[in-house]
Amino acid sequence: MIRVLGIETSCDETAASVVAVDGNAAPKILSNIVLSQIEEHAAFGGVVPEIAARAHVEALDGIIEAALADSGVALADIDAIAATAGPGLVGGLIVGLMTAKAIAAAANKPLIAINHLEGHALTARLTDGLNFPYLLLLVSGGHTQILAVRGVGDYQRWATTIDDALGEAFDKTAKMLGLPYPGGPNVEKAAQAGNPSRFAFPRPMKGSAQPDFSFSGLKTAVRQAATAIAPLSDQDVADICASFQVAVADALADRVSRALTRFRQTFPATRNPALVVAGGVAANRTIKAMLERLCAEAGFSFIAPPLKLCTDNAAMIAWAGVERLRAGMAQENGFDFVPRSRW
Ligand code: KG4
Numbered sequence: 001m002i003r004v005l006g007i008e009t010s011c012d013e014t015a016a017s018v019v020a021v022d023g024n025a026a027p028k029i030l031s032n033i034v035l036s037q038i039e040e041h042a043a044f045g046g047v048v049p050e051i052a053a054r055a056h057v058e059a060l061d062g063i064i065e066a067a068l069a070d071s072g073v074a075l076a077d078i079d080a081i082a083a084t085a086g087p088g089l090v091g092g093l094i095v096g097l098m099t100a101k102a103i104a105a106a107a108n109k110p111l112i113a114i115n116h117l118e119g120h121a122l123t124a125r126l127t128d129g130l131n132f133p134y135l136l137l138l139v140s141g142g143h144t145q146i147l148a149v150r151g152v153g154d155y156q157r158w159a160t161t162i163d164d165a166l167g168e169a170f171d172k173t174a175k176m177l178g179l180p181y182p183g184g185p186n187v188e189k190a191a192q193a194g195n196p197s198r199f200a201f202p203r204p205m206k207g208s209a210q211p212d213f214s215f216s217g218l219k220t221a222v223r224q225a226a227t228a229i230a231p232l233s234d235q236d237v238a239d240i241c242a243s244f245q246v247a248v249a250d251a252l253a254d255r256v257s258r259a260l261t262r263f264r265q266t267f268p269a270t271r272n273p274a275l276v277v278a279g280g281v282a283a284n285r286t287i288k289a290m291l292e293r294l295c296a297e298a299g300f301s302f303i304a305p306p307l308k309l310c311t312d313n314a315a316m317i318a319w320a321g322v323e324r325l326r327a328g329m330a331q332e333n334g335f336d337f338v339p340r341s342r343w
Pocket residue numbers: 011139140141142143166167168170171182183184185188278279280281282283284285310311312
């Protein structure tokens with residue numbers, strides 16, 4: 001039996017979790033506590049790093065205590081402590097990693113420094129027992145990437161954004177239209193009453209041989225459309241949101257279908273190829289339906305883990321710790337690890 005305590009503080013969620021695995025049995029999430037700071041940041045229309053770091057300091061001890069208590073596992077019976085060490089906002093990373101180091105030192109446990117993106121990348125093995133290799137589409141407020149996940153610690157980045165992250169494009173669009181933060185869910189809601197063909201927004205990178213994403217041109221087009229017809233009625237806002245959402249889904253579809261083809265070519269022996277989604281934007285039903293359709297057409301399984309495990313959480317960090325322990329890849333001495341805001 002391996003039991004790992006995970007800690008996540010890289011953005012605006014303070015989270016702790018205990019994950020256990022016994023031999024080849026399915027892993028168990030024994031506890032998974034996530035405290036969102038959305039309310040602290042809402043007035044500013046985005047995450048304020050200094051406020052985030054202070055909120056982590058205030059909440060983290062209690063969250064860790066609650067995660068241990070919920071799991072029914074005593075700290076003495078934990079095998080290792082895994083903490084997000086990057087990438088992310090450095091203030092939060094320092095709070096989480098230093099707290100993890102202190103607990104690990106006091107309890108004489110190994111400390112495993114985890115890359116936040118590795119947490120997202122390995123989640124589908126926790127939830128769905130997926131085998132390597134598979135394709136990951138990560139679409140969050142901070143990241144827009146396609147990764148070929150080949151093994152623990154073995155990731156190939158096939159595409160990334162050359163400007164804004166997709167969630168960021170949703171958030172900025174919402175802000176321009178006067179919709180509250182976080183923008184994604186509010187844009188989706190407004191779009192339901194809108195006409196998706198009223199505005200012909202660009203589909204950035206569509207047809208490009210370069211595999212990457214771009215969303216800033218789309219954001220500019222939204223701003224120009226909104227300025228041209230201001231003041232905006234509720235119907236105008238709904239139409240802009242609906243038109244923006246189909247443009248995003250269309251642009252994304254082009255990028256993802258390229259990656260599906262590349263996956264087939266790169267891993268011809270993979271009999272049941274799968275596309276996994278992670279990140280908050282995966283909650284969007286228009287985008288999800290588009291991905292489901294693409295996967296069905298290309299013969300890929302479409303794996304969307306429960307949203308609670310798709311967005312930032314500590315179960316994915318604890319699980320990455322389990323995977324690293326099992327693969328003999330826990331660093332010799334995580335105590336020497338310095339937080340990396342870019343990693
Ligand atoms: O993964 P996540 O919770 O946090 C990080 O960014 O790390 O993702 C949050 C992002 C935000 O930009 C939010 O606007 C977006 O996901 N989002 C959505 C939806 N729900 C959340 N975007 C589009 N449609 C949604 N329904």
